[in-house]
């Protein structure tokens with residue numbers, strides 16, 4: 116790529132010299148910009164699930180807030196292009212991202228979380244996004260490469276359920292993604308689907324950080340006895356069988372639904388200790404695993420050099 120054609124800091128879409136570049140040159144340049152931007156992000160994770168409705172976005176959002184409350188710089192990227200729910204869950208669905216010379220500015224929530232979602236760019240909340248793979252790929256590329264995330268400890272990427280284009284795009288664009296967290300519920304059908312999610316991430320060569328079992332048990336508000344509405348322990352069993360770390364379980368809390376609808380995640384509300392503690396435990400297990408990984412990495416590097 117000849118440098119006189121290419122302003123290294125500007126994306127091809129806003130560069131007035133870009134018509135002189137070939138498609139390959141533009142792609143190489145955009146990938147370079149993306150890698151440069153992502154080099155300021157210490158850890159990048161995908162949150163995935165084999166099927167919808169298991170609480171994947173709820174887990175991604177509450178985990179992101181838990182990490183932000185612990186003092187980390189956290190970004191949350193809503194890569195669910197067809198069903199972007201994160202802004203509603205955070206009560207920021209009416210916000211519109213601004214722009215700066217550094218790029219598009221993510222919305223910063225009152226918890227200090229930086230968020231980007233396709234929902235911020237839709238004219239109406241009822242607009243349906245009917246896009247094929249290449250268009251979704253281009254949006255994900257812009258979210259990663261053209262949003263000014265700044266320095267982050269964690270970038271959490273909430274993917275749509277299943278094994279579709281978006282996960283492929285993220286895996287393809289982020290060469291050094293730290294891994295995927297699989298969210299499941301304890302029933303057999305959801306577990307079967309989560310096994311597919313585990314296989315999918317393995318096929319994409321994305322390391323698996325672990326499994327989170329959501330909607331795991333329920334304490335009756337009247338008699339205070341535990342009720343296992345969707346059974347319990349299935350996620351842990353599947354994690355053992357598939358040799359994947361088990362990160363923890365989150366109980367059913369009826370207020371999770373209203374908190375998601377009203378834009379205040381449960382971990383940001385007073386009380387709800389059980390759910391808040393569950394997320395803190397998952398965050399701790401996750402960080403311990405990362406620490407272990409970096410120790411292994413540094414040992415491997417030490418052996419190589």
Ligand code: ADP
Nearest residue numbers: 167168169170171172173366367368371372375
């Ligand atoms: P997904 O992203 O997997 O499609 P969502 O995060 O949108 O799922 O959650 C689906 C529904 O389940 C939402 O209404 C959410 O509030 C609810 N939900 C998620 N986790 C819990 C939980 N632990 N207890 C109660 N309701 C939950």
